[in-house]
Amino acid sequence: MKKVTNENVIPLFTEEQIKPEETWRKSIPAQVFLNYFFAINYHIQHTDDNGLDNLTFFREHHANLDEKDLEAVGKILLTSWSTEYALRATAELGSEDYLRHALHWTFPQAYYTIFAGLQAFLYTLNIKTNSAELISREVGRLVVRNAYPRAVGYYAAGPYPDFTIHRLPLAGYKPSLQIPEKEIDAQAQIGQFLRTTRRLRAQTIRNQVQNNNQTALRSPKTGKVLEKWNAQHWSQITWRMGYTTLFDLLSRLRISSSHKEIDRFVEADIDFKLFHECLLDIVRYLNGIHESYVAKAIGLEKYQQLVDALPAHLQNSFVTARLQDTIEPIFGSSNTYRLSSAA
Template identity: 70%
Template sequence: MTTMNMETTIIPLVTDEQKQAEEIWRKSIPAQVFLNYFFAINYHIQEADDAMGGLQHLPFFRAHQAELTEADVQAITKLLHASWSTEYALRATAELGDEDYLRNALHWTFPQAYHTIMAGLQAFLYTAGVRSNNPSLIRREVGRLVVRNAYPRPISFYAAGAYGDFSIHRLPLAGYKAGLHIASKEIDAQAQIGQFLRTTRKLKAQATRQQVQANPNTALRSQKTGKVLDKWTAAHWQQITWRLGYTTIFDLLGRLRISQTSREIERFVEAEIDFKLFHQSLLNIVSYLNGIHETYVAKAMGLERYQQVVAELPKHLQNSFVQERLHTRVEPQLRDNEPTMRMAA
């Protein structure tokens, strides 16, 4: 009897293709989490929003008025034009782009989404008496406005407190553990927004500590040796909490400011995520926030004067999303109101 040595074929449990797919997924996780955050914000807005954006229910909005000179109106108009032109560019990218184009467009769509909202915010702040382009001042003032309920419920959430002891407000489900998947329920969305607030506030606290400790005049020192402290206790973190202000949706949007040369942007470009969904989420958030700021500006300026600003738009902005928001968001909330602008001498 002859025996034949048969070569046994061993089938690996994990193929090279599977390993590669797993590696791509692992590398994509940070980008996926970032997408989840913005999808969650958009989901939360869509779930909670009413047709007009919820401003009409806010005492802060009803009381909002301003005394504006013609020069003020021109300054506000300039800010609005900056906001609208940037949003126009952002929308053009989303409309023109296929998946690959949108992937590489992140280099400019991230900052565009941030800057269009910031310009609109500055226009609103101008009518509220805050006339500055200092980012720290703007951040502080808008944080206060969020806490004072100047914004509708879907975006009125914020984080406060010292490092290691953050508290999340106006997001009752934020304490739940955030998953790695796109939100399909309100609990998922709030958990992910809560996590985004905490991580963003943590980064801000760490950056503030670094800034404070790098300055000999502000650095916290050892009471025994007088040397700058390397290790901090909860009490030390508490001492810089006042510098943090509140962490709001505007801080979350600030995370979009990733420079074109940053290695972090490459991590997103190379990731396997749904770029169309990312852009759509960003666009929806942009449109929602810009609509709120436009309504505040129109109330301060007077609806008729605001309609005139829109009627005199540059050619590329005529018959666009600006008019659409005027008709669907701004006019319904102001049509029955008396114009509140008093032209100053």
């Protein structure tokens, strides 16, 4: 019998066919990440209840801030606006190849502009902190208390691994690897994003607890640190996790940018322009919400003064447009807040 060698084996696929397949497989993590943020934006755009007008929390929001407080809020907002300015500048350059490599800084920019806007909102609630951990816990409570529209008011709760998704009735469906085209697809993607993010959070806390001799859970028989946990053990750390919200999902942008994960994204074959458009839409929407809360707390006149005092690069910019298109109508007869693509 003639020996079979590599020379006389006819390959099932040519080298040209194999390369696209390998590229696609390597692109899956980045595509999933894009799907998540596209789904978040899709849900915002296609949810009727994306305004502040029906929120009791918003209508009753007020604050007593002195001049020192107003100055502090203004500085926080300036940080948010300057970071959004940089993010927009990158998006406007438009080159696909440039946007691919820009992920190294646009990921953290998207996170930090929203984070700063959230800080300004929390400041009007007398929550003054730079701690990401504390801010995450506080915003989780605000989400549960309906301080945010239902378009972004979803969250995950409960112990590992039996998480419960709230305010996303279609989140239990299995997501695909395709860009969401329907609301059911978007909610499935967001639901999975919430579950995976909460799972990572639970595992991180478990490691912290077990690596500390003072807090580690031990076997009642041997006294040794437990290597495996059951449901009862996981339930003991649930209080440390708080609620998992959209803001925890956004924190994945910061985490990804500081790990090797970002390099896989840069090398992936995905629609980078679409990714940036999604991030920018989410930034516009959430920053508009937080700025509206600040304006509601301090009054439109004082908020206008903050905008008028902005440095040259922010004069007559998206900040002014958002004030006119998003915030001022709240104080008018319509008393509504709606997502404005113009700002």
